[in-house]
Structure formats: C-alpha cells, structure tokens
Amino acid sequence: MSLFTARALAIGAIGPLEFQLAAGQCLALSGPSGAGKTRLLRAMADLDAHQGVCLLDGRPAAGFAAPDWRRQVMYLAAESAWWADTPAEHLPALDADLNARLSELGLTPELITRSLAQLSSGQRQRLALLRLLAGRPRVLLLDEPTANLDADNVARVEQAIAAYCRGQGACAVWVGHDIAQLDRVAGARIGLDAIGNPIASAS
Numbered sequence: 001m002s003l004f005t006a007r008a009l010a011i012g013a014i015g016p017l018e019f020q021l022a023a024g025q026c027l028a029l030s031g032p033s034g035a036g037k038t039r040l041l042r043a044m045a046d047l048d049a050h051q052g053v054c055l056l057d058g059r060p061a062a063g064f065a066a067p068d069w070r071r072q073v074m075y076l077a078a079e080s081a082w083w084a085d086t087p088a089e090h091l092p093a094l095d096a097d098l099n100a101r102l103s104e105l106g107l108t109p110e111l112i113t114r115s116l117a118q119l120s121s122g123q124r125q126r127l128a129l130l131r132l133l134a135g136r137p138r139v140l141l142l143d144e145p146t147a148n149l150d151a152d153n154v155a156r157v158e159q160a161i162a163a164y165c166r167g168q169g170a171c172a173v174w175v176g177h178d179i180a181q182l183d184r185v186a187g188a189r190i191g192l193d194a195i196g197n198p199i200a201s202a203s
C-alpha cells in the first residue's frame with residue numbers, strides 16, 4: 001500500500017510528477033536552479049495552487065482539513081522561518097529525548113535558548129529539521145536540507161532522516177543538487193529539465 005502518492009502533479013508547465021512512496025522510502029527530486037523543485041514540494045504540502053492530486057494512505061488531500069494534511073505532510077523550507085525569539089519556543093520541553101535528538105544532529109541544549117539571530121544558518125537549518133521531526137509527520141518534504149552544512153553534519157542529517165523514516169514508517173521527498181548524495185539517501189530519483197519537465201526516473 002502506498003503511503004504517499006502523486007498523480008499528474010503539476011504547476012502550469014512544471015511537472016507532471018507521478019510517484020508512489022511506501023513507508024521508509026525516499027524519492028529524490030533534482031534539476032537546475034529555477035526548474036520548479038520548490039514549487040512542486042509546496043504543491044505536495046498543499047501550500048500553493050496546483051493541478052493533479054496527492055494522496056496519503058490512498059486518500060486525496062482534498063479529503064483532509066488543510067491543517068491536518070500539513071501536519072502529516074510537512075514541508076521543510078530551504079531557508080527556515082521562525083516566529084518566536086528562540087528555538088526553545090518552537091520545540092517540545094527539553095528532556096532526555098530532545099537532548100538525544102539534539103546530540104544526533106550535532107547540536108547542544110544551550111543553543112535552543114539563544115536568540116535565533118545569534119545562530120548560524122547551519123544551526124538554524126538543523127533546528128528546523130528537529131522542529132519538523134518533533135511534529136511527527138508521515139511525509140517529509142525536504143528542500144535542500146543540508147545546503148548550509150559541513151560534511152560531518154551532512155552525514156548526521158542524512159542519518160537522522162533515514163532513522164526517522166525507518167522508525168516512524170514515514171517517507172520523504174528530498175530536493176537537492178548533489179547527485180551523489182541523492183543516490184545515497186534515495187531509492188529513486190526524478191530529474192527535471194530547466195523548464196520543469198520530468199526527464200528521468202531511476203530506482
């Protein structure tokens with residue numbers, strides 16, 4: 001049974017995408033800058049108008065209340081957005097579990113009480129991933145989730161996402177530019193050409 005399905009998903013000339021993901025699977029989406037990868041992720045999260053349909057457990061997005069869909073099908077933006085002053089205000093209470101998850105991502109508990117303006121972009125990016133995972137989504141829509149990171153932290157993020165998907169029976173769509181990474185983290189990849197047409201699918 002497919003956990004997450006896209007049927008004829010398109011935004012104007014961008015797409016259409018067709019895929020099915022089971023629990024534990026990751027699909028990579030690649031293509032040149034401006035091809036439409038972010039717009040397709042946002043369409044999957046039902047954040048923007050689009051054609052075609054996405055389904056969760058075989059149920060179309062239109063059958064869910066919008067907040068319910070977005071709680072289960074979560075979009076991680078390339079540049080994270082925050083509404084309070086510190087990460088702690090966006091996260092569950094600090095306990096052993098959160099401590100372990102911070103450490104898994106190479107972060108220290110002290111960071112979550114700092115002002116967000118005093119954190120590096122790579123720290124904010126990993127904290128945004130932590131915030132996303134704390135919401136227990138079933139589908140992760142990841143927009144360049146390691147763009148600001150050094151090699152050690154890239155490896156930490158890759159491992160944390162794989163462990164989450166395995167442990168929670170979730171699946172992921174991973175947008176990136178590093179094809180070696182995409183081949184490492186995803187079992188299949190859809191490439192887009194410069195104007196957003198799907199050009200390849202590999203498994």
Ligand SMILES: Nc1ncnc2c1ncn2[C@@H]1O[C@H](COP(=O)(O)OP(=O)(O)OP(=O)(O)O)[C@@H](O)[C@H]1O
Binds near residue numbers: 032034036037038040
């Ligand atoms: N809200 C919008 N309305 C109309 N066009 C948009 C909108 N947002 C982005 N675009 C345009 O749509 C195209 C695809 O943008 P998108 O951000 O999806 O590209 P991308 O593949 O994610 O690029 P990058 O790799 O640089 O992040 C671009 O030409 C962009 O200028």
